[in-house]
Amino acid sequence: MNWRFANRAALAAVLMTATAVPTWAHHAFAAEFDADKPIDLQGTVTKIKWVNPHSWLYFDVAGKDGKVQNWGVEFGAPNQLARIGLTKADVAPGTRVHIKGYLAKNGGAFGYSLTVTLSDGRTFQTGGAQDAPTARTAAAR
Template sequence: MNPTPKLLGALAVAGFLGAALPANAHHAFSAEFDAEKPIELKGQVTKLELVNPHSWLYLDVKQPDGSVANWGFEFGAPFSLKEKGITKASLPVGSEVSIQGFRAKNGKNFGYAVTTTLADGRSVKTGGAQDAPGAQAAAPQ
């Protein structure tokens, strides 16, 4: 069976359209986070976003001067977190958590969460990057 010119044209157009769609690039840990800057923070949950490819947890952290700063921490994928018992119910707004991880390279209030200790005392590996130094454990400086 010989393909017709219309079929070949349709396949070519489909190929071009598929190539033109934006790709969701996945970044390495080292692209955004600094392995030389481990952090450990405690704060109150303000928001949990269970989205692919990385979930995010936001918390209010009391600063040494008494002010409060909102921090965002990258977590692993929602499915991986769910397998570990992390859901919106386990991290409700207002609950206190402690996070060990690494600070963002840009110096802003963002980080990569390696281990999160929940209000009930459970410690959970919440990071998803395979190349993160905290695939072991982050030790604060």
């Protein structure tokens, strides 16, 4: 075997791997949510998905017309939520929640949760996207 060729092939493979753009790139807040469309919703939790890379909370919201609509909002990753002291038990089905965040660009009943306030008054910053507006920015709007 030609060792010079083998060494060059190995070096080329390493360089190609090191410079490849990952296909699993993380989405940005701005790609899916609209920072110009804040949401402020209250309802009752129906389901929680405590999964990576983002957890999701689903809750029923009664509209002004009395019709109930199920909303889904994105939370941060489970380890981020654990670091701030929020557990799955805190948002178990049947729990009343107050969500502040931003509407999804898809036009449906989906959004990005910046904060969740529980019925006992505790508030948690649930968002984890690096380019999302902060709680301070949202409060100023």
